Amino acid sequence: MCILDVRDLTVNFRTYRGEVKALDRVELRLYPHEVLALVGESGCGKSVTALTILGLLPQNAYVLSGQIIFKDVSLLTISSDQMRRIRADDIAAVFQDPVTFLNPVLTIGVQLEEALSLVQDWVPYVRVRDESSSEASSYNIKDYLLRRNPPRTEGSEIKAPKKMSEKVTREFSKNILKLVQLPDPERILTQYPHQLSGGMRQRCMIAMALARRPSIIIADEITTALDVTVQAQILRLLRELRDTIDASTLLITHDLSIAAEAADRIAVMYAGNVVEIATTTELFRNPLHPYTQLLMKCIPDVRRPVIRLESIAGSVPDLIDPPSGCRFHPRCPFATDACRSTKPIIKDVGSDHLVHCHLF
């Protein structure tokens, strides 16, 4: 049973040069407890997909058709207030450049508190181990994120206070920072974003996203701005979190290698279409769509000395006037007349492998 179902999504942007057909009947499903990577080069529509799910499209964008069903709620038809609620509680996002998304004049502690304060229902759980107990109880942050109920002592009444105490918030904030593997969380809570390094800021963003116990985390190119060694740490963190928290992750990246390392399933996008979806192992073992095959050949593998790098002839099409039929046909070595005239439909080739191509 999937947690997010994107069906037939078509999104256009109105620009002075014309209408940009950014997304063309995009279909994908996100299941619980998995990491789905949305891979594609610049201009393929992966970020637009994320923004559409979040309801954060700019003014000049509009949804032409399609549905996004999240836990039986149709995200495209609800009111903006309801969408805001969902963005606060259920779908969290972490973006590429943490500098832009962290408030430079507030400390991390205050920002984390802000994120925590949006969630009303966690307070009763924490109240059990409030000032009365000086030691931390066995109920910890992982239990909270997995939505397990806390142990209740005999005869204790759980009432949700209007405002949680500072001590409790701080304890919670520290625990969340520890969960994202930040050293010395006590000190970080008092620091400003500019005092932290890129990797640490990104972890803070992830912590803020987790604080609200979302069902979905959308991670849009979160490691692109980071150095390779820091990127490796963040990817390992994501892998570990996948096993401990009760959320699915939509990992958006242009790098297939990152998807190989961090994702369970991969959806490959090109010029506004999802061209192929499969599990990671299946995709690498058996890439079917010509674009996927060519893309894999372009990636230099550091383990082996490369004699000649491949590239894909031509360039990404202009989406104001995209190619007829299959949008990849001008660059496809296997293009047929059918490819030039009609759009392919998605075919299931077995073992959960979907391809959007006439050849199958």
Added chain:
Amino acid sequence: MLLVNDLKTWFPIKAGIFQRTVGFVKAVDGVSLTVRNGETYGLVGESGSGKTTLGKSILRLIEPTAGSIFYAGTDITKATKRQQGELRRHMQIIYQDPYASLDPRQTVGSALTEPMRIHRVVPSKAEARKRAVELLRRVGLNEEHMFRFPHEFSGGQRQRIAVARALAVDPDFLILDEPTSFLDVSVQAQVLDLLKDLQKELDLTYIFISHNLSVVRYMSDRVGVMYLGQLVEEAQRDDLYMSPEHPYTYYLIAAIPVPDPEFKKVSHILSGDVPSPVNIPPGCRFHPRCPYATEKCKMEVPFHGESSDHKVACHYDIDFETETATPRYDYLPQP
């Protein structure tokens, strides 16, 4: 062709009412390297390592603070303004951002003929135009592109225009500062292959700066790894990748994601963050992050031997399989 000797580029940090210098950002802190004719020297490092500053310092786009740079026998750090102008003709640079490095108000044709005019490479305007068209064709574009503006081109095409522009003055030496980082993977290869072909054809020498180790492996003959302003390892390309000796190099290579989901990654991931060149740790700069660091590493700066082809700045000879470190004795004492 190029010899860099103990180059230092420090940026002063000024503070206080009187703008006194309170410290330095030691972006490049004692780098020595040699680049031979016709080869590609790959310079690798993360942010803060000083690789871009080193590239710009070699061309004196940023003035180095100390040290010397010998280009074809002459010390260019001592060159006069006029001599520098002459040199600029032989040493060119291609920048990282193809969207910023071309003048948006200048046509492609004008961008190509301007340097020719300045350096008096061709005798007449007509000659310049002809040469510009030839260059465009060589990089895979057409004559009609001469009259267009940069914004009409894609990233890959703009980078090709930048290459054509750099070649307009018939240089011998090119510094390529992350030329493909802004480009998509599918286009990257086109630009890299073009650069490789041109190198063979025109007998060029390159310094290829990048943080992308896979790309550096593809392009370089020799590779130098920079960390916090210094070279920590330098070797022939395959040597470096197959048997890295410095722990930083090893972890850097291990951190690169591999397009193979079945590949088991190294269990050790380098902890900590890339440090800033303002507060440089004492002794070996890498010791705070190094799992093999000892007391000696905290106090003594390692100095690698001049004689060998594979240079490492480390007190120990580390076997990464068994995770053992044996002290090195085969390097010269510090002068």
